[in-house]
Amino acid sequence: MSFLNPLYLAGAALIAIPIVLHLLRRDVAPPVPFTAVSLLKKTTVDRSRRHRLRDLLLLAARVCALLLLAASFARPYLAGAPPTGSTTVVAVDRSSSMSAPGRADRARTLAREAIDATSSGDRVALIAFDDRADVLAAPGPAADARAALGDIQPGPGATRYAAVFDKAVELLANEEHGRLILVSDLQRTGFDASGAMLPEGIGLQVKDAGAPISNLSVSNATLDPGRRVATATIRNAGAASRDVDVTAVVADRPVPIKRITVPAGDAVDVTFDAPPEARSVTFSIDDPAGYGADNARYSVFEARGLPRVLLVTGGPASNAGFYLSRALQADGGEGPDFDVRSVTGTAFSAMPANEVRDHSVVAILSTHGLDRRAGESLRSLLSSGGGLLVAAAQDVDASVLSTLLQWEPAVAPRDARRPRVLAATDLRHPVFKPFDAMAANFGQVMFHRAWEIAAGDGWRVAARFTDGTPALIERETVQVAEATPGRVLVFASDLDRRWNDFPLHPTFVPFTQEAVRYLGARPPAVTSYLVNDVPAGTPAVPGFARVAGRTVAVNVDPRESSVDRLTAVEFQKQVTRTASGAQPRAQRLARETESHQNYWRYGLMLLLATLVVEAFVGSR
Amino acid sequence: MASAATSRDLRFLDPAVIARLGSMELKARTVVEGFLSGLHRSPYKGFSVEFAEYRQYLPGDDLSTLDWKVYARSDRHYVKKFEEETNLECHVLLDVSASMAYRGGAVMSKIEYGSVLAASLAYLMHRQRDATGLIEFDERIRARLPASARPGHLHAILLALDRVSPGTTSDVARPLHQLAEALSKRSLVVLISDLLDDPEQVVKGLKHLRFRGTDVIVFQVLDPHEIQFPFKGAAKFTDVESAEEIIADPARVRESYLEAMATLRGRYEKELKGAGIDFLTLDSSKPLDFALLAYLDARGRRK
Numbered sequence: 001m002s003f004l005n006p007l008y009l010a011g012a013a014l015i016a017i018p019i020v021l022h023l024l025r026r027d028v029a030p031p032v033p034f035t036a037v038s039l040l041k042k043t044t045v046d047r048s049r050r051h052r053l054r055d056l057l058l059l060a061a062r063v064c065a066l067l068l069l070a071a072s073f074a075r076p077y078l079a080g081a082p083p084t085g086s087t088t089v090v091a092v093d094r095s096s097s098m099s100a101p102g103r104a105d106r107a108r109t110l111a112r113e114a115i116d117a118t119s120s121g122d123r124v125a126l127i128a129f130d131d132r133a134d135v136l137a138a139p140g141p142a143a144d145a146r147a148a149l150g151d152i153q154p155g156p157g158a159t160r161y162a163a164v165f166d167k168a169v170e171l172l173a174n175e176e177h178g179r180l181i182l183v184s185d186l187q188r189t190g191f192d193a194s195g196a197m198l199p200e201g202i203g204l205q206v207k208d209a210g211a212p213i214s215n216l217s218v219s220n221a222t223l224d225p226g227r228r229v230a231t232a233t234i235r236n237a238g239a240a241s242r243d244v245d246v247t248a249v250v251a252d253r254p255v256p257i258k259r260i261t262v263p264a265g266d267a268v269d270v271t272f273d274a275p276p277e278a279r280s281v282t283f284s285i286d287d288p289a290g291y292g293a294d295n296a297r298y299s300v301f302e303a304r305g306l307p308r309v310l311l312v313t314g315g316p317a318s319n320a321g322f323y324l325s326r327a328l329q330a331d332g333g334e335g336p337d338f339d340v341r342s343v344t345g346t347a348f349s350a351m352p353a354n355e356v357r358d359h360s361v362v363a364i365l366s367t368h369g370l371d372r373r374a375g376e377s378l379r380s381l382l383s384s385g386g387g388l389l390v391a392a393a394q395d396v397d398a399s400v401l402s403t404l405l406q407w408e409p410a411v412a413p414r415d416a417r418r419p420r421v422l423a424a425t426d427l428r429h430p431v432f433k434p435f436d437a438m439a440a441n442f443g444q445v446m447f448h449r450a451w452e453i454a455a456g457d458g459w460r461v462a463a464r465f466t467d468g469t470p471a472l473i474e475r476e477t478v479q480v481a482e483a484t485p486g487r488v489l490v491f492a493s494d495l496d497r498r499w500n501d502f503p504l505h506p507t508f509v510p511f512t513q514e515a516v517r518y519l520g521a522r523p524p525a526v527t528s529y530l531v532n533d534v535p536a537g538t539p540a541v542p543g544f545a546r547v548a549g550r551t552v553a554v555n556v557d558p559r560e561s562s563v564d565r566l567t568a569v570e571f572q573k574q575v576t577r578t579a580s581g582a583q584p585r586a587q588r589l590a591r592e593t594e595s596h597q598n599y600w601r602y603g604l605m606l607l608l609a610t611l612v613v614e615a616f617v618g619s620r
Numbered sequence: 621m622a623s624a625a626t627s628r629d630l631r632f633l634d635p636a637v638i639a640r641l642g643s644m645e646l647k648a649r650t651v652v653e654g655f656l657s658g659l660h661r662s663p664y665k666g667f668s669v670e671f672a673e674y675r676q677y678l679p680g681d682d683l684s685t686l687d688w689k690v691y692a693r694s695d696r697h698y699v700k701k702f703e704e705e706t707n708l709e710c711h712v713l714l715d716v717s718a719s720m721a722y723r724g725g726a727v728m729s730k731i732e733y734g735s736v737l738a739a740s741l742a743y744l745m746h747r748q749r750d751a752t753g754l755i756e757f758d759e760r761i762r763a764r765l766p767a768s769a770r771p772g773h774l775h776a777i778l779l780a781l782d783r784v785s786p787g788t789t790s791d792v793a794r795p796l797h798q799l800a801e802a803l804s805k806r807s808l809v810v811l812i813s814d815l816l817d818d819p820e821q822v823v824k825g826l827k828h829l830r831f832r833g834t835d836v837i838v839f840q841v842l843d844p845h846e847i848q849f850p851f852k853g854a855a856k857f858t859d860v861e862s863a864e865e866i867i868a869d870p871a872r873v874r875e876s877y878l879e880a881m882a883t884l885r886g887r888y889e890k891e892l893k894g895a896g897i898d899f900l901t902l903d904s905s906k907p908l909d910f911a912l913l914a915y916l917d918a919r920g921r922r923k
Contacts, residue, residue: 032856034722035860036877037862
């Protein structure tokens with residue numbers, strides 16, 4: 001029996017306390033002169049014998065309890081015989097770059113040689129890696145690793161050395177003399193910006209399975225049915241100019257092959273005609289000398305439908321919604337994220353419900369002109385998963401909104417004019433989460449006038465002013481079937497710089513955009529994934545796949561097409577050695593053994609049982 | 621008024637009051653006078669030791685009983701006749717063993733209480749013209765004053781009781797046997813002891829006395845602590861005679877102790893009464909009148 005924290009055994013010295021007390025207690029009885037001791041004796045002998053037994057039981061129980069307590073804290077474990085020999089982890093690259101002619105065979109040969117070179121008592125593990133590392137043979141006989149070697153085939157994944165190092169560290173955590181033999185084509189792009197880390201205690205041996213090659217790849221593919229064109233970018237990573245035939249399949253129909261010349265180290269765009277109804281395109285080239293996986297690329301076209309936001313403002317002369325519309329149409333570099341339109345209340349009331357439902361979010365900045373039809377449209381919007389943003393303003397009547405939206409109880413805010421500041425304390429809320437530490441900047445906005453809302457049933461406070469009154473409240477409509485529940489956000493002050501200077505602050509644009517996104521104005525869907533980041537459940541192979549009912553393109557990582565390689569020495573230099581693995585192996589092993597055995601739990605259970613016995617005996 | 625007088629007189633029987641008095645003679649007189657004063661108003665009115673009548677002198681009468689004043693007036697010899705006047709020989713046996721020196725919850729120790737009781741009895745006996753003797757003993761007889769009715773003898777007894785000191789271990793039976801062998805005439809023996817001895821031997825000694833025609837009154841004097849065992853908390857009880865020690869938790873042994881004590885007293889009571897011996901347990905914190913009444917009761921039955 002060994003102990004993980006033997007110092008706690010010193011606590012066992014506490015057993016001296018009950019022992020000393022027991023011994024002292026025998027003498028603590030003060031002497032009392034008496035006459036009829038013979039009578040006393042006659043009755044006490046029997047009893048005292050019983051009491052002595054009880055005292056001894058109590059003493060034993062208390063001593064046991066303290067010993068168990070100390071032993072449990074000392075974390076006992078049964079140490080098994082230490083393993084002999086060392087462990088060698090052989091990691092073989094299976095990234096798409098290993099599909100170059102002869103590389104996979106050479107890698108397997110090098111790996112087999114490494115396995116054969118291990119001593120008879122050593123344990124050998126086999127890992128295949130690309131952007132993730134899989135253990136094909138757990139540490140054990142070399143024969144197992146040798147047998148698993150045949151399963152390694154180049155795949156579409158990209159090289160990421162960090163994954164294999166992490167896995168090797170995991171496998172060699174309990175080894176004193178572990179080593180990692182890495183068999184790879186040593187692509188430079190396999191290192192992330194942060195490089196890779198390996199504990200000092202693990203030896204690293206690098207075997208180069210690559211050789212200089214010339215690689216052609218389809219590095220980009222786009223489809224623009226509007227312009228009736230599909231474009232492929234062909235990159236030549238070799239040292240010499242190459243001629244290559246580019247094949248395109250647009251909308252499942254082959255188009256004439258185009259032959260192009262790609263200068264060394266350069267890329268050439270190739271365009272093909274595409275019909276307006278085309279929604280997918282596949283480009284491929286024939287490059288038997290290079291990597292196989294990057295010879296094809298896939299693309300899917302999906303109209304980038306911007307979420308539509310409808311601002312309901314006052315009359316024609318009103319400038320309500322100016323700041324909000326500008327904020328939502330802010331160009332982030334790829335154009336605005338929202339399609340914003342402003343209408344008057346009267347026009348909104350006249351708008352058919354299905355037209356209102358075409359909008360993701362409706363922002364009410366004035367209730368002038370809203371009538372029963374507007375209420376039906378808004379309720380229809382919410383029941384179909386749309387969002388409603390209400391900002392307090394002079395022209396917004398909360399009672400009208402409560403009536404139109406059938407809020408029970410009705411929202412009845414009190415218009416209060418006194419300065420206050422917004423405090424976005426709950427950064428878990430989706431509206432404020434992107435702000436993170438920058439949320440403190442809300443404190444720079446001075447709100448001179450605001451609604452003081454008593455958030456009743458069904459409402460949740462998302463943010464408050466510093467005086468504790470709600471600043472942003474929300475509610476969800478009752479979910480109908482599988483439809484997304486509609487959301488309502490009510491901001492307690494206006495968004496038109498009448499009651500505050502919020503629109504002049506940097507937080508205004510992100511706040512309004514995040515609020516609108518939260519209400520349902522979601523950005524356009526992703527149409528393309530790399531094989532290493534496809535959603536769960538989607539096959540990680542290049543081609544077309546279905547994700548959430550839509551067709552998406554899955555392509556190899558274009559970085560993997562690089563032919564830039566490291567030497568073994570350069571590779572070693574890229575690896576950062578850490579001291580984290582310097583923890584004594586014996587201690588590590590002990591900690592792991594103890595964590596598996598968990599004898600301390602039994603100790604505490606015994607302690608509990610002992611205390612029960614002690615309480616029982618003590619009460620007798 | 622009567623009750624007021626009674627309570628005032630009875631307070632002189634209270635050990636707390638007696639303990640504050642000076643000499644043993646004063647204590648005995650206080651007790652007896654107080655007791656007799658109470659008796660005059662008690663149902664025991666018939667027990668008077670007062671002058672009863674004059675009787676013409678007959679040869680053999682004690683000349684000290686001659687009433688010289690009557691002789692002066694009438695020129696005839698008359699002797700005073702007292703109601704309780706007899707030729708009784710009384711022996712008071714006082715246990716002075718170490719256990720009698722125990723004082724727990726009372727104002728007086730058992731030996732002090734026993735001494736006052738012995739003195740009171742001697743005083744009372746002397747008033748009745750009985751020959752009174754005193755024997756102090758522990759495991760052996762430590763002091764002995766032979767029975768005598770001479771006026772100065774009472775003083776000697778009271779002086780001896782005043783100087784009494786605790787002895788060693790007790791052996792009640794031994795002096796009883798010795799006394800039984802020594803007594804040659806009709807006597808009354810009063811034993812004052814805690815009787816914390818081998819009851820078989822004690823009873824045997826008392827029966828020996830009784831067998832010799834001696835009337836015996838036994839006063840078992842016990843301290844309130846011996847009767848009630850009111851101790852609290854674990855204690856090391858040390859026997860004052862044998863120095864034997866035992867650790868006990870009073871809360872746990874009280875019941876069995878009281879049972880044992882009741883058994884001991886019950887045994888004495890049963891066996892002694894069976895032998896015609898008066899037995900009375902006295903609480904050393906209680907007044908002495910019960911003891912004196914018991915004596916007079918026994919004394920009266922001897923008439």
